[in-house]
Amino acid sequence: MPLTFDVDGVVLDIEGTTSATGFVVDVLYPYSRSRFGALLAERGDDPEVRRAVAQVRELLGEPDADPVRVERALNEWLDGDVKATPLKTLQGLIWSEGFGRGDLVSHFYDDVVPVLRRWHSGGVRLHVYSSGSVAAQRAWFASSPDGDLLPLVDGLYDTENAGPKQEPESYRRIAAATGTEAGRLLFLSDRPGELDAARAAGWHAVGIRRAGEPYFEQGVGDHAQAGSFDEIDIIGGGTSSGSGASTSGSST
Numbered sequence: 001m002p003l004t005f006d007v008d009g010v011v012l013d014i015e016g017t018t019s020a021t022g023f024v025v026d027v028l029y030p031y032s033r034s035r036f037g038a039l040l041a042e043r044g045d046d047p048e049v050r051r052a053v054a055q056v057r058e059l060l061g062e063p064d065a066d067p068v069r070v071e072r073a074l075n076e077w078l079d080g081d082v083k084a085t086p087l088k089t090l091q092g093l094i095w096s097e098g099f100g101r102g103d104l105v106s107h108f109y110d111d112v113v114p115v116l117r118r119w120h121s122g123g124v125r126l127h128v129y130s131s132g133s134v135a136a137q138r139a140w141f142a143s144s145p146d147g148d149l150l151p152l153v154d155g156l157y158d159t160e161n162a163g164p165k166q167e168p169e170s171y172r173r174i175a176a177a178t179g180t181e182a183g184r185l186l187f188l189s190d191r192p193g194e195l196d197a198a199r200a201a202g203w204h205a206v207g208i209r210r211a212g213e214p215y216f217e218q219g220v221g222d223h224a225q226a227g228s229f230d231e232i233d234i235i236g237g238g239t240s241s242g243s244g245a246s247t248s249g250s251s252t
């Protein structure tokens with residue numbers, strides 16, 4: 001029996017939900033790890049790099065941390081898959097250039113793209129909410145094995161423009177930005193803490209449990225769950241979604 005939702009918008013987590021954590025950790029993380037040093041050394045004056053470095057120093061509580069210390073912190077966060085915002089900002093810079101150069105092609109589970117196309121053509125608005133930065137999300141969707149998927153996506157949200165993924169307030173912010181009532185939004189994620197936060201904000205939430213993903217064994221608590229996007233039917237689509245132009249989110 002499919003899970004059926006009457007909603008106007010679906011908000012997608014990436015890692016563990018649309019795409020394999022293993023791919024992110026095995027392909028994207030080493031790509032950024034090998035380039036942090038050069039980025040910090042050669043582009044420290046770039047405003048985005050400078051702001052991210054200031055955030056690293058603040059998180060460390062070390063206002064004078066030098067580039068070597070900053071790089072070590074970034075790599076330690078990588079090792080623990082810590083979703084620190086400045087790490088994600090710097091990774092996003094590196095990855096978007098890598099995708100742009102053709103060094104990288106993203107990954108989506110086989111069930112995902114056909115279902116996203118079906119929902120989109122049925123009038124369902126698709127948004128992304130990931131710890132990966134908006135720049136990384138944009139590159140990820142633009143450089144998929146199935147070509148450019150960005151036309152399917154209305155808005156991109158990260159921990160910078162929406163806030164932490166385990167706080168209900170972030171989901172309220174996204175609902176407001178999309179112009180969609182909370183009860184007309186469905187969030188898909190692999191992490192129970194994120195599903196809890198979405199539900200606390202009045203959203204529908206489904207835990208995506210894929211074998212081999214880090215949260216597969218732990219499960220998704222008392223949330224509805226699906227093993228693939230094929231198990232989810234959307235019967236709504238577009239009647240109460242507002243203007244569609246993201247106000248605080250980043251439209252594609």
Ligand SMILES: CSCCC(=O)C(=O)COP(=O)(O)O
Binds near residue numbers: 024
């Ligand atoms: C294109 S974003 C790359 C993946 C990533 O770095 C990440 O942190 C994704 O986390 P999510 O919130 O999507 O589980």
Ligand SMILES: [Mg+2]
Binds near residue numbers: 013014016189190191
């Ligand atoms: Mg995830």
